[in-house]
Amino acid sequence: MSAVHPFLAHAPGELVSAFVVPLVSLAYLLGVDWRMTLITLVPVALALAPVPLMATPARLREQREVDAAKGRITGSVIEFVQGISVVKAYGGAERAHHRFLAAKDAFVATFDRWVRGLSRPAAAVQLVLSPPFVLLVVLTGGAVLVTHGALPPADLLPFLLLGLGLTAPVAALGHGFDDLSAAGRAVGRIRDVLSVPPLPEPGHPVPVRGGRVELRGVHFGYDGGHEVLRGVDLVLEPGTVTALVGPSGSGKSTLARLLPRFSDPTRGAVLLGGADLRRVAGPELYRTVSCVFQDVRLLRASLADNIALAVPRADHAAVVRAARLAGVHDRILRLPRGYASVVGEDAGLSGGEAQRIALARALLADTPVLVLDEATSFADPETERAVRRALAAREGERTVLVIAHRRETVADADVAVLLVDGVIAEQGRPAELLARGGAFARFWEAHGPAPADGASTGRGVRP
Structure with a gap:
C-alpha cells in the first residue's frame, strides 16, 4: 500500500x-x-x-x-x-x-x-x-x-x-x-x-438448531498436501466439556478451527445443530460459536470495548459480570482508569491477563458453543481455576471444546479425546480411559505428575 x-x-x-x-x-x-x-x-x-x-x-x-x-x-x-x-x-x-x-x-x-x-x-x-x-x-x-x-x-x-x-x-x-x-x-x-478465494457463503442458508456439534468422517489437509486430520468422527453434546489432548502436531488446533469455519474439511462434514457448516450463514455461525485462542489479539481500545467486541451494545454491568467470571475484574480495577484503560497506553497486561480478557469477551458473547484452543497456555493456576469456574457457569447449556495441557482441565472434562497423527486414538470419560490403561493412560502418565488432592473441581476424575 x-x-x-x-x-x-x-x-x-x-x-x-x-x-x-x-x-x-x-x-x-x-x-x-x-x-x-x-x-x-x-x-x-x-x-x-x-x-x-x-x-x-x-x-x-x-x-x-x-x-x-x-x-x-x-x-x-x-x-x-x-x-x-x-x-x-x-x-x-x-x-x-x-x-x-x-x-x-x-x-x-x-x-x-x-x-x-x-x-x-x-x-x-x-x-x-x-x-x-x-x-x-x-x-x-x-x-x-x-x-x-x-x-x-x-x-x-x-x-x-x-x-x-x-x-x-x-x-x-x-x-x-x-x-x-x-x-x-x-x-x-x-x-x-x-485473489485467494474466500470460503463460499451458502445461497440458501439453513438454521442452526441447538449447540450439538458433530464431525463426520472429517479429513483435512493444507493446500492439498499431507492430511492433518484423517477420518475424524466426534460428537460434542450440549452441556458437556470435551478436552482434546494429544502430542504436538497431532491436529488439535486444526480440528478446533474447523468449528468456527476458518477452513472447510477436505472430505467429510462438520455439523452444528444438525446443519452442515457450509450451509450456515456467517452471522448466524458467529452468534453460535465463539473462540479463545492461544495467540490473543486485543484492540487498541478500552478494556470495556475489548470485552464487548462481540456485543457492542452490552451495558457496563454485563461487561463487569463477564470479567468477574473470567477472573480479571479485580485486575482491571487496579488499572489507572479501570475499564476505560486503553490497551497499549495505560493498560499493560501479562499474557495470562490478556487471555482472561479474551475469555471474558467469549463469555459475554454467551454463545452455545465455545472453543478454547490452548487458551490458558500463559495462565497461572489461578487463571486456570477461573476458566473452569467460567465454564461451569452455564453448565447444562454450553458445548465446550477445550485444548489444554494441564491435567486439572482434562480431569474436569466430561469427555477426553486423544488425537494422534490426525486420528482419534481413544475417547471417553477421563476416569474410564485411565482405568482402561490404553493410549490415553500412557499419554497421561507421560505428561507430568498428577495434581495434588483438591486441584480438581470434581467434575470428572482426580488422578
Whole structure:
C-alpha cells in the first residue's frame, strides 16, 4: 500500500502541473515558427529514445528481484526485533546479526546489478535534457535559420526562454513512470492476496438448531498436501466439556478451527445443530460459536470495548459480570482508569491477563458453543481455576471444546479425546480411559505428575 500511495496521491497532480505550462508554451512557439519548434523538440525526442531500453523484460525482472530483496531485509529486521528477547536469552544475537548482514549484502548486490543495467540509458536521458545541451541545440538550429534569413533574430528569444520548459514533461514522465511501475508491482501483490478465494457463503442458508456439534468422517489437509486430520468422527453434546489432548502436531488446533469455519474439511462434514457448516450463514455461525485462542489479539481500545467486541451494545454491568467470571475484574480495577484503560497506553497486561480478557469477551458473547484452543497456555493456576469456574457457569447449556495441557482441565472434562497423527486414538470419560490403561493412560502418565488432592473441581476424575 505504501508503494501505491505515491502514485495515487502525488503523481496525477505532479504530471498535470508539469504538462500544462509546456503545452501552452509549445502552442505559442508553434505560432512563432514551426521549424524552430521542431528543432527545440529534438532533445525531447532523444530523451524518449532510450526509454524502451529501461523497460525490457530483463530490467523488469531485476526490479522485481530488488523488491524481493528489500522485503527480505525488512523481514530480517522485524524478525530480529520481535524475537530479540529470545535471541539474547540463548546467545543468538551474533547469528541473528549475520542473517541481517546476509540479507543486506544480497540486497546491495541485487540493487547494484539493477542500477548498473539502467545507468547508461539513464545517463543519456539526463544528458540530453540538461540545460546546456538544450541551449546548444536551440542556438545551433536558430543560428542556421537566422543565417539563411528563415527566422528573424528577435524570434529566437522565445525559444531560448521557453525551450528549457519543454523538457520538463520528460523528466516528470520519468518519475511518474517509476511511481507507476512500483505501484503496478504492488497492485500485483495486492491482487495475489485478494485473489485467494474466500470460503463460499451458502445461497440458501439453513438454521442452526441447538449447540450439538458433530464431525463426520472429517479429513483435512493444507493446500492439498499431507492430511492433518484423517477420518475424524466426534460428537460434542450440549452441556458437556470435551478436552482434546494429544502430542504436538497431532491436529488439535486444526480440528478446533474447523468449528468456527476458518477452513472447510477436505472430505467429510462438520455439523452444528444438525446443519452442515457450509450451509450456515456467517452471522448466524458467529452468534453460535465463539473462540479463545492461544495467540490473543486485543484492540487498541478500552478494556470495556475489548470485552464487548462481540456485543457492542452490552451495558457496563454485563461487561463487569463477564470479567468477574473470567477472573480479571479485580485486575482491571487496579488499572489507572479501570475499564476505560486503553490497551497499549495505560493498560499493560501479562499474557495470562490478556487471555482472561479474551475469555471474558467469549463469555459475554454467551454463545452455545465455545472453543478454547490452548487458551490458558500463559495462565497461572489461578487463571486456570477461573476458566473452569467460567465454564461451569452455564453448565447444562454450553458445548465446550477445550485444548489444554494441564491435567486439572482434562480431569474436569466430561469427555477426553486423544488425537494422534490426525486420528482419534481413544475417547471417553477421563476416569474410564485411565482405568482402561490404553493410549490415553500412557499419554497421561507421560505428561507430568498428577495434581495434588483438591486441584480438581470434581467434575470428572482426580488422578
